[in-house]
Amino acid sequence: MLDTTRVQKELVECNRDTAISGVSIDLHDGANLTHLCGSISGPLGTPYEGGTFIIDIQLPSDYPFEPPKMQFITRVWHPNISSQNGAICLDILKDQWSPALTLKTALLSLQALLSAPAPDDPQDAVVAQQYLRDYQKFVGTARHWTDTFAKIATVGIDEKVSKLVEMGFPEELARSVLEAVKGDENAALEKLCSG
Amino acid sequence: MGYDAMANEASVPAAISRDFGKKKKVNRSAKLKQCKLDARREQWLSQVKNKGCMDGSTGTMTTSPSHPKMSLPSPGQGVLGSRPRKMLPRVEMEPEGLGLQDSGLDSPVQSPTPSGNMQRKDCSSTSGSSGSSVGSCSRSVSDAEEDRQEEEKGEDKGGLDDWEAVADALSAVGNHTRTNSDSLKTVVDSRMYRIHHSDTRLVVGATRPDANRTIPRAWKPDDAARPQCLPNLSKQLSFPVNIERHFATSGWHRQAIISAPSSCPICVEDFDLTDSSFLPCSCGFRICLFCHKKILEEGDGRCPGCRKKYDRVACMENSVTGTGLSLPRRITRSCSMNSRS
Known part of the structure; x- marks a missing residue:
């Protein structure tokens, strides 16, 4: 059985300072605590800057004695993350996991991994080779992937903004609220209505 | 010490204190007191008459055994600081005898001015007047406080009025510390x-x-x-x-208890008594017995805090040895009781 007490506590703990840490966890579907959805913001000063990366989190029934299963949903160009399926090569998600670690620390580790790739122990050999042989090209590709895949929320945001403007909200406010809720139209509408 | 200063101050607040004294006299069981006072005065007057002016000095001398309690403390006990408080209740305890012998007047609060006191001054000592002046001074300082206390003490100490002044004489010196x-x-x-x-x-x-x-x-x-x-x-x-x-x-245990978490970091359950005295790893990372057992049996057997292998034998010994456990146990119980209440 999954230790729901601990998971619930972790969720609260993690989402308490999302603005500072840049990581957050949400429930993937309804009340199912074993399937979560994490998101990390791309670290500043890296090709991933400005992107928001969504991570699928599956909690084994033995969690926290077993590591959580994490996988990038957002496509990333990174030596230690599969460009095909988003699988992550990170020791603390495998043999170096400790029950003292949490989902938040794991997500923070992923964030650190984005800013400090380890091409000597690659998950994606192609990316790792490019990283080692032609770093500039790697940076270009990674940035392109970030712009393309990690900023989905901003794509079509104008459309959503115009929709909200049609409803009678000022454009600037609608845009800022939409950005705050990561492009979720309904959440933005709710927020605007609640004042 | 502050003796002189207080004697100087005394002149102004004396009037106020007099008012207070009169008011109280009316309020308290005046008749009984008056009766006693009269009896005492007659006694004292007869003493003076019998022994004459020469013997007047001995008259005051007879009071001297009780005097030190009031007059000596002022210069001496101010230094000691804590003593006046100890003296205070004792003086309060023996209200009447002391007061009447000392002042020998209808209205003892007025003692500095009237003739009875003048006689005594002529004869020998100044201790009486100085004592009472200090008293009136202190009254001005701590009137409110003393009044409140008197209210609480109630009527059964009716003869205490004048003795408040004497007590104040003591407290005046130790007033600050008090x-x-x-x-x-x-x-x-x-x-x-x-x-x-x-x-x-x-x-x-x-x-x-x-x-x-x-x-x-x-x-x-x-x-x-x-x-x-x-x-x-x-x-x-x-x-x-x-x-x-x-x-x-147990200073050592205090340290240990404060630094210890109140719940297991793995399963977030609150520690019970055994858990809180359970130190499975030398790194100081505490977990509950359940999680420890699970890690040993189903997990990799490493400490979650430092990733070192748990020393199974040492763990068992740690949890079994009773010598160090009795004290922290008791403390943690009280801790948990308090935090939960």
């Missing part, structure tokens, strides 16, 4: 309150400074000289005081 101690007392009270209703970490933090403080300590409930007007705190005190002593005697 108010200090009063405030300290309230501080202690509020601490006791906090001890009851909040985390024991506060206890540690709060009780410590007391030991180092140079200010005289507050009244203990079992103190022989403790003023009766103070509320009875013995019941409230008994519990926290024990904890206090407990902590005082």
Whole structure:
């Protein structure tokens, strides 16, 4: 059985300072605590800057004695993350996991991994080779992937903004609220209505 | 010391004190008191008559055994600081004899001015007048406080009026320290309150400074000289005081308890008594027995905190050895009781 007490506590703990840490966890579907959805913001000063990366989190029934299963949903160009399926090569998600670690620390580790790739122990050999042989090209590709895949929320945001403007909200406010809720139209509408 | 200063001040507030004295006299059981006073005065007058002016000095001499309690303390005990408080209740205890022999007047509060006092001055001592002047001075200082106390003491000490002045003479010197101690007392009270209703970490933090403080300590409930007007705190005190002593005697455990988490970081369940005294790894990372067992049997057997392999034998010994356990157990019980209440 999954230790729901601990998971619930972790969720609260993690989402308490999302603005500072840049990581957050949400429930993937309804009340199912074993399937979560994490998101990390791309670290500043890296090709991933400005992107928001969504991570699928599956909690084994033995969690926290077993590591959580994490996988990038957002496509990333990174030596230690599969460009095909988003699988992550990170020791603390495998043999170096400790029950003292949490989902938040794991997500923070992923964030650190984005800013400090380890091409000597690659998950994606192609990316790792490019990283080692032609770093500039790697940076270009990674940035392109970030712009393309990690900023989905901003794509079509104008459309959503115009929709909200049609409803009678000022454009600037609608845009800022939409950005705050990561492009979720309904959440933005709710927020605007609640004042 | 502050003796001279107080004697100078006395002239102004004396009038005020007189008013207070009169008012009270009316309010209290005046008849009974007056009766007693008259009897005493006659006694004293007859003494003077019998022994003459020469013997007047011996008349005051007879009072001298009681005098030191009032007049000596002023210069001497101001230095000692804590003593005036101890003296105070004793003086209050023997109201009438002392007062009437000393002043020998209808209205003892007025003692500095009238003739009876003048006689005594002629004869020998100034101690009487100085004592009473100090008294009136202090009255002005601590009128409100004393009045409040008198209200509490009630009517049964009807003859106390004049003796408040004498008591004030003592308290005037120790007035500063006394108010200090009063405030300290309230501080202690509020601490006791906090001890009851909040985390024991506060206890540690709060009780410590007391030991180092140079200010005289507050009244203990079992103190022989403790003023009766103070509320009875013995019941409230008994519990926290024990904890206090407990902590005082076991500084090491105090450290250990404070740094320890209250719940298991793995399963976030609250530690029970056994868990909180369970130290499975030398790195100091604490987990509950359940999680420890699970890690040993189903997991990799490594400490979650430092990833070192758990030493199974040492763990067993740690959890079994009883010598170090008795004290922290008791403390943690009180801790948990407090935090949960």
